[in-house]
Amino acid sequence: MIHAVLYDLDGVIVDSRTTVVEALREVAGIALGARPPHEQVFPLASLPPVQALTDLGVADASRVFDAHFDAAYAAHAGKxxxxxxxxxxxxxxxxxxxxxxxxxxxxxxRLNLLPLGPVHDLVDTIVCFEDAAPKPAPDPLWLALDRLDIVPEQACFIGDTVSDIQAGTAAGVRTYGAAWGYQDAAELAGAGADGLLTRPADIVNLALAGPPVTVGYDSNATRMTARSGDSP
Known part of the structure; x- marks a missing residue:
């Protein structure tokens, strides 16, 4: 039985991709003299921002990030x-x-910049970047479980990036990919997700019902297909 559900935030609970893309474009534009096009930045939004800026050709990306990213993120957080x-x-x-x-x-x-609203009342703990070695290390999941007094075998984790899947697997919790998030189903399946969810309602089936929702990825048809016996 699942006693606790852990979630990644960006991409799973809040759709912040436009905010991240526009913040990266603005910061890269400061460093490079011109904003890179949207189509160049969009695929990089799932990366840590410093890595994304490096991939965009920004020299000394860590310093540029520290100097400019917070202001750019705040300017676009309303998206x-x-x-x-x-x-x-x-x-x-x-x-x-x-x-x-x-x-x-x-x-x-940055949490208070996002439109989380009722989410704060629905969770018992939030583990952020500063609290533990970041994903894909398992440490932040272990910290969350320790705060909840739950063992890994009684929990599941819902993530939308390869690093989420890697962290959940390393932490010993059942780990499921949110196919509506930052990375597509094929990448999440390839990272070893225990299953894939196509809509938030599937989390309820997973947490409260019998067998977990598991969705197969048909790479030939390039679409998600529910396997026999799964919840509709």
Whole structure:
């Protein structure tokens, strides 16, 4: 039985990709003299920002990030929004008595820039970048479980990037890919996710029902297909 559900934040709970892309474009533009095009930055949004800036050709990306990223992120944070259906799913899980936590690479001081609204009332803990060695290390998941007094075998983790899947697997929790997030189903499956979820409502089935929702990826048809016996 699952007693706790852990979530990544960006891409799983809040759709912040436009915010990240525009912040990266602005910061890279300061360093390079011209903003890189949207189509160049979009595929890099799932990376840590310093790595993304490096890939965009920014020299001394760590220094540039420290100097400019917070202001750029704040300027574009209003473009973020909660993923449709996620708070309804979290409410159902909360009302069923399960514990919930967020494990994110986001820095804590940026949380109040995002439109999290009721999410704060639905989770018991939030582990941020500063709290433990960041994903893909398992440490932040272990910290969240310790705060919740839950052992790994009684928890699941919902993530949307390869580093999420790697962290959850290393932490010993059942780890599922959110196919609505930053990276596509093929990448999450290839990273070793225990299953793939196509919509937030699938988290309820996973946490409260019998067999977990598992979705197969048909690489030939380039689409998600539910395997026999899975929840609709």
């Amino acid at each position: 973020s929004q909660l993923v449709a259906g996620v708070t309804a799913a979290m409410w159902r899980i909360r009302m069923a008595g399960r514990r919930q936590g967020i494990v994110t690479l986001q820095r804590r001081h």
